[in-house]
Amino acid sequence: MKKTSLLLLIVFSITSLYAVDNELILEEKFPKKLSDFHFFKDTHAQIPSKGVLPYELISSLFSDYSYKQRWVYIPEGKKASFIKDKVFDFPVGSALIKTFYYPIDERNLSLGKKLMETRLLLRKQEGWEAVSYAWNENQDEAIIKKAGKTILTDWIDFKGENRSVRYRVPNKNQCKECHSNNDAVMPIGPKARNLNKIYDYQDESINQLTKWMKLDYIDNIQTDLNTPVDWEDDSHSLEERVRSYLDINCGHCHISTGGANSTGLYLDLTESRPTHLGINKKPVATGRGSGGHEFSISPGKADESILLYRMISTDPGVMMPESGRSLTHTEAIQMIEDWISSM
Amino acid sequence: MKNLLLMTLLVLSSFSISAKQILLGPNSNSQEEIQEALIDLEPGDVLTLEPGEYFFEDGISLDVDDVIFEGSGIDDTILHFGDQVSGAQGLLVTSDGVTLRDFAVLDAKGDAIKVIGADGISMIRLRTEWTGGPKETNGAYGFYPVESKDVLIDGCVAIGASDAGIYVGQSQNIIVKNSVAQYNVAGIEIENSYYADVFDNLASHNTGGILVFDLPDLPQQGGHHVRVFRNKAINNDTDNFAPEGNIVGEVPRGTGIIIQANSDVEVFDNDIYGNGTVNLSIVTYGYETEDENYNPHPKSIQIHNNRFGDGGFDPDVGTGELAAILFELSDGDMPDIFWDGILPMNQILFGQPDDERLIISNNGDATFLTLNPIKYLLPFFDPVERDIQEYDGEVRPLPEVILN
Known part of the structure; x- marks a missing residue:
């Protein structure tokens, strides 16, 4: 009996450790460290916590050749609503998480990567707020950078050439320069039309919108989406x-x-x-x-x-x-x- | 009564406790320090920069409502952007109710001070300058409020912009006063805007002094109600150095004032002289456009009680078409005031409504030239008309602009 309750306690504390901190998303002040949100089970390896789902866009915005990994978090039991040609209307408490990184060598991704920053869009009570966390030298934590940061970095590109970049982590105002719609902060990517493609979730390969419907993130969509094409795919016009x-x-x-x-x-x-x-x-x-x-x-x-x-x-x-x-x-x-x- | 007083005092003191004044001086970390302070400001706060030189590699920006960002004087607090590597402007403001005052923004790579979508912006005793003199590589605008309401520009100095020193675009309720614009392509430009008072300014040594323009295919167009008075638009004698493709690239050196495609513009009590091409032009938008909502013709323009001096003594026939056409039409006897005479076809045929007519009254011995469009289209007629008396008429003063 004692043993069971101890085990339960351990299980409980582990789960809560791996669960996203719903309160923190809504709080007025941003925490200093990215890990405080518990979006990742393993921050360094970027293994998402329960309920944090990876996604990709059909075409992506160019950011100095950096690679991006994206996740969406929608609080349990809540739903985003579909608006044609616009970003989903995500419920309060949602988060969009995007990590920017450079591979050491684009020709061999297994050589590892250098994490630059993780940008968050948090759906608070009053609307979206944007903030960025820059990764430390050890790559085990990202620290808030409200005023932005300049990082000089380099990588080897797919042709084997050494490339270098003066990478800018945007300040809070610069986030708004792009993420501004009718004077309010808005996400850019997660419109239904940009997500309308197959994604390889580890358990299945399936259209992302279908997955979101299965997970009850969204209701069924029954309309033409104006789906764009992957600009890199030259089979399209x-x-x-x-x-x-x-x-x-x-x-x-x-x-x-x-x-x-x-x-x-x-x-x-x-x-x-x-x-x-x-x-x-x-x-x-x-x-x-x-x-x-x-x-x-x-x-x-x-x-x-x-x-x-x-x-x-x-x-x-x-x-x-x-x-x-x-x-x-x-x-x-x-x-x-x-x-x-x-x- | 006593209670009310006590409460007022409490409210006042709690306000003053919460509003902060932050004082920063120059150091090697100014970029980050100032940007962070601008982000952390709260409504009611004041950020003050001590006298000194501040250097920036990136543009800085302000997005907090109802704050004051100030320096210690137009020649004392200097923000240098000559080594800028990112950011399309020196300072960007995107919030409402902001006051900027008493500092200078030098050598920005793009625009110096840009304000987008502000409901209330005051720019007081500021200087924007490109220090290498007029150059095509200078930024486009010194002061650049756009899509804003209740815009005040007072006591500012704008030097060296490759488009306009002071440019107000797609805005409404605007006052530009007590300011100096020199060595820009356009000194002061009011574009696609409603209700602007431009007065007590000096626009000299630009390519063109003061421009009131309207362009097609934009969210806000049909510029109207602009009063230009008590200014000096004098000695505008700098060669046009705008990069090609820009509308101001068409402005000939030596233009005092141009009004293009606006309605309800009143120009009075100005000193206009020393402009080598023409002291004042009233013209139609000169390009084809498919924008059906756009009226390319100026209408209800009133020019009265101005003091014109010498002009047209050195026409810049090499820039745009205006100077060359005018030189040819006038046989070299350039007028002080030129109207291209172009009207919508129905008005050419059936006449212009009285309240849309051009009024030119009491401008001393200013000379005038316009074209009669019908005679222009027919052979054997001289389309040039120079009788200024024909445009005499009763002035209907436009209302004063009052800022909220």
Whole structure:
């Protein structure tokens, strides 16, 4: 009898140790350490706790070639609701967790990785809040960085070349620069349309939305989703790949409800008006960002298109996006160039 | 009564206890220290920077409502962004009710001070400057409030912007006063905005002094109710150094004031002289647009009681089309005031409503030139008309802008 209760106690304390701290997600102040949330059973190895589910997006935002691992946490018994073409309306107490890292060597991922930061979006009572935790040298804990941090790091890319980057952990305000929609902080990725793909959960390979339905995270969705394509998959048309890339990289800000709405350049997947997509559109308040070019997109003339010029640049007064990038995304540049040339 | 007084005192004292003043001085960690302080501010707080030079590698930003961020003087607290490697502006403000005052932002890689979507922003005794003189590689805007309401720019200095020194875009309820804009492409520019008072400013040695513009394909357009008065738009003589593609790249060197595609603009009691191309132009938006909601024509423009001096003595025929066209039309005898005369087709045929007519009254011996669009379209007629008296009329003063 005594033994059983002791065992129960141990089991209980272990489970509670591995359970996400629901209270902490809602608290006004952020804890100093990432591990305090208990999102991971093993912080260093990033093994998620019970109820913390990994997910992937069909196309992902370019962040200086860093790799990203994403998880969603929805408190037990609660549900997110589907809104077409928008991010799910997650219930209070939810968390979106994203760890940024570089592999030591892209050609051989088993050589390990260097964790940079883990960004959190926490759905509090009043709305979403964003915060980032930067990983320490030992890679066993991540510490809150409200004012951001600069980390110089390097990795070997898939061609075997040494690459280095001045990686910026964003400050709290910079989080809002991208995650702002109608003046409120909003997630970018987890729209139903971006999740509509197969994911290899260890126990099964299954469409992510189906999994979320099975887990009762969401109700059944019965509508067409405007699913984008994986921009890296060249079995899709150039147009589809480009629009998917622009959507996930630019469309959260360049949308009528986003931070760049004053530009009139709208790049989200649902935009269909040529001028607002940048075709023969004159710049508004671009300054030297124009690079001496007359239009955002000059059909057939990639090297005279402001959009491409600003994607190539790494000058802070010129480059797009304005933050979160210090390197040029060569592969995407090639695709956009081909696209404009083909017009 | 006593109780009420006591309560007021309590409320006041509790407020002053909770509001903090934070004082920071320059050191090698200023970037992080100031950014962290800006993030940790709470409504009512004041962040004060001591006199000194502060150096930044990244842009800094403020997103807390109702705070004051101040320095110790326009020449004493200097924020240097010459070594900036990230951030599209020096200082970004995204919250409401903020006051910025008494510091300078130098050599930002993009815009110097940008304010987006603020409900209430006061910029007082600030300086934005690119210290290497007018250069295409300078940032676009010194002061750049956009999509904001209740905007005050008072006692500021803007030097060297490659677009506009002081630029207010897609905003409403705006006062720009007591400020100096020099060596920018555009000195002061009010664009796609409603209800702006621009007065007691000096705009000199820019390419163009004061611009009131409206552009198509934007969330807010149809700029209206702009009063430009008691300013000096003088000696604007800097070559246009805007990067190509920008609308201000079309402005010829030596332009005092341009009004383009707005309605209800009143320009009065200004000193306008020393502008080598033209002291004042009223023009239609010159590009094709498919935006059906956009009116490219200026209307209800009133120009009165200004003091015009010498102008048009050195027309910049190499920039844009305006100077070259005007030079040709005027046979070199450049006017003080130019209106391109372009009207919507129905108004060309059936006349313009009285309250939309251009009024030009009591501007001393200012000279004038416009084009008669019908004669312009027909052969054998000289479309040039120079009789300023035809535009004399009763002024209907626009209301004063009052900030909330």
